[in-house]
Amino acid sequence: MSVTSDLMELREEDIRKHYEAAVGMLDGFDHTPRIAKGKGMAPAERSSGLGTRRRFRSTTPGLVTRSTARPEGVHLIERIEGADGEDPLVSPAQANVMNGMRRALAIALAVGENFSEASGLAEMKRENLAGALREDRKAAFSELLAAEALAVLHVFGNTVAYLLAPYMSEVSVEIGEVEEVLTDNAQLALHGTLWELDQDIAAHVSEEARLVPCVCAFAEQLMERVALRAQSAGRLGAFTGARWRVEADDLTINGFTPARAAKGSTLTMTFKKPNEVVGNHIAKYQAMKLSKMLMAYDFDRRLNPFAELGGFIFTFMGDGAPGTGKTTLIQMMAGLVNDYCAVAGYPFRYQNFGIDNIDSYQGKSGQNAKAFIQNVLDPQVIGFGTIDDIDQIAGKRGDRQSSAGQQEVTAVFMEAFAGANTVVRGNCTFGMFSNYPENVDDALRQRAGARFLVDGPQTREDYIDILALLMGKNHDIPLGSHDLYEAQAIKRAVARSFEAHGRPQEAALMNVFDRVQGQVGEMDTIAKLGTYLKAIQEADPRFTGRAIKNITDAVKVRAMDFELPDEWMADPELFLFQTYERKKDMIAALRVPITVEMVVQEINRYAGSEFRYADKSDEVAIEEAVRDMRRMAEAKKRYLEGEG
Incomplete structure (x- = not known):
């Protein structure tokens, strides 16, 4: 170089x-x-006549x-x-x-x-x-x-x-x-x-x-x-x-920035192809786009044109019920990036931060988290960092049930993902995954710039596809009247998924949406959209300026609503090995205009996720309170029976 x-x-x-x-x-x-x-340590013994070497x-x-x-x-x-x-x-x-x-x-x-x-x-x-x-x-x-x-x-x-x-x-x-x-x-x-x-x-x-x-x-x-x-x-x-x-x-x-040897990690995970991810259309589509976005990184400029033009996803959160495909999504994205890097000759580093990185030794958990962040951020590699079950790893601030190690990890991640010294070069991305995102610290969760709802197969066609996929080929059972994987055609499926967010999916948010729309009419101006955002904030005080930034970032991603052509990944000379300015021009030429529909859909997607987390969190708190009351009532009953 x-x-x-x-x-x-x-x-x-x-x-x-x-x-x-x-x-x-x-x-x-x-x-x-x-x-x-x-x-x-005792010094080495030295005698006048005997050498110690x-x-x-x-x-x-x-x-x-x-x-x-x-x-x-x-x-x-x-x-x-x-x-x-x-x-x-x-x-x-x-x-x-x-x-x-x-x-x-x-x-x-x-x-x-x-x-x-x-x-x-x-x-x-x-x-x-x-x-x-x-x-x-x-x-x-x-x-x-x-x-x-x-x-x-x-x-x-x-x-x-x-x-x-x-x-x-x-x-x-x-x-x-x-x-x-x-x-x-x-x-x-x-x-x-x-x-x-x-x-x-x-x-x-x-x-x-x-x-x-x-x-x-x-x-x-x-x-x-x-x-x-x-x-x-x-x-x-x-x-x-x-x-x-x-x-x-x-x-x-x-300066005081540690240098890291440009060495990729050897992956032993089982990779998944996109057609092996059934359902999860928006999450799959955005993961596929992000995999190609990472490859636009310029090692000489140490910057990605997507990071400069807008639309690069630095952090995202994937949430969904157990068994809906979060691990499969990780395997798919890691496999795509690994294959693209192999073609281009780029070092690729994948690292997962798991529960085993939480240490009882004071300060060690924070050190582990810092090392994880630095390894993935290394500007000499393409990096993908995942934090699986983040609700178990990063503790809520003020939660007395969280260990000191979990609190240390939360502090490190918050500073790394959106701190005063955070620099987004576009060479890496961090994915946080959870079955219970409502248990993640609010401020840390809001540092996820994009939300991937991992809801698994939803339609009849999805369930037929996943059954056929998992059954394999060692059987003679006929498929029947069904076009295999037709429902997984990504462009059509994603379009349907985005259109579904033209109206909110959560009941509480739908009430806010209908009320505001009844007051201002069709949301077709910045002023009307701002009125809707303010109404959401009044319904949920956690909907702050950071939420607006995440929504506008998601809208910019939608403006980049295209996949870099597969041939650009297969032949590095077409795109990957071009100069930084040339790559930026090629990407800019593919951009699409931002529309009101995009903004409304992204507001509903993001706000819907926050309302969903709040509802789950409140329901969990209510259930715990009810259990405590029942225990106290039973204890009082037994106490009085004993007195009698």
Whole structure:
């Protein structure tokens, strides 16, 4: 991938000149901890006549291993070599960690050097060294040193995690928080970090299989801690306002945003074809459109024309009774995107956040949720994230029955889906699925920009189709008088489904609709539609400005009421490999005008779902109250009988 105009190339010679300093730090240095406490690990025993190094140590390819460290210092190379017991040879995993850390240190030092030159810190360093730094510049000097330290630490953690990601296994290591984050200057900051990493390897790496997971876990924790510190630090503009490209590693450094290796996930799920999804016409149609929308993403611009033109679905909620086809819908959409990406050669990453990600360890559930979000958001992949049974995973705020882990997950999802820092690039989408959406926190549910009612087969034809599909071919039972799958012809079925929303489907909303229509007549102007929206809000106070935004987004999706042609997916040269501007023009040419009917239908669809959730929620609350009253009445009766 070539360097684009908004990137600065971090030249290889500027990185490699820091290799010697990087190896020096890995080989040995002294550090007295200021913040963190040691892990209680005894230092390696050293006797005057017996060496503690291995009988033979192979030279790691490309890594200088001359020792200049004092014996009492931090020796990371030795620590890494000791991860597999007494094997005298350096293993591939150990070599990968050593080379990855040396490379990460060198890149971090090179970025620090760039930051110093761009911010004026380099000149201040020279003045300070000569004793010529003016008094009125000393405060700025200290602030810039701290900013450089934060930048260097984050780049180190970022690069380590990125370079070692391909070597990660299913093994996980919990290391706790990183504490020794020092900001006096870049070198001291790196010494403190490497000292703590040495402590963590000693405490948590009991076998070689835990080495890479431990180092990666440390890198992730370091990035999170440094990014948090950076929120209150100043003079970071020269770092956050620039992007560096390391071509040899295919790495882009973008401020405090973690880089992710552009690696797709290997899917083992059973994919479903669209004709195997019976009923659910609108949900199926929108999922098929969204699958193709994702493929319009431009990896050079890191933006999707649909996100710029309007109509891209970043978050959606699929709700319906158990057994109506939510899992089948997920399998269909994941299969479509997976196949499209295979043709185009794009990395595809699918990830599901399930109930097993809720952890009793304080803060761990939130960390799991953040990792899930970051993996799917990765701008170097096409991503699809699902949260199945979200009513069990994300707790309602204020609900005392929700665990602390569920509350953490709710907070993370709310910030990620519609927070101050949410950026919709159009490379990924998140689907929330639930049998009981009324149990989902109202604010989180409203962050679902689109609603997919997954109601399963509805008509006689649907039930014949699903029976024939599931029966398979190992029988001789005649089909009878029926055109198989004719009812599943998507265009006609969707048109019928949308037309059905010309009037509300929920009784409570229908009352509002009829009342407003009786007052203003046919809803054919913005003013009349606004009157209808206000009447809905008066009937349900939860119908807020966010609901209006979701409705207008859905209308824009309807303006994109077309599927990208199948041949565009089959032959990438026709569309996928075109320039960003060309793709945008091709999409814009397919747009259809927005009509009053579209707006009314989308208002009724969205508001109908909210009324449906409210009715279910109220009914559940009433049933629980009735059960409580019956229990109390029975308890009182038994109590009085006992008294008698």
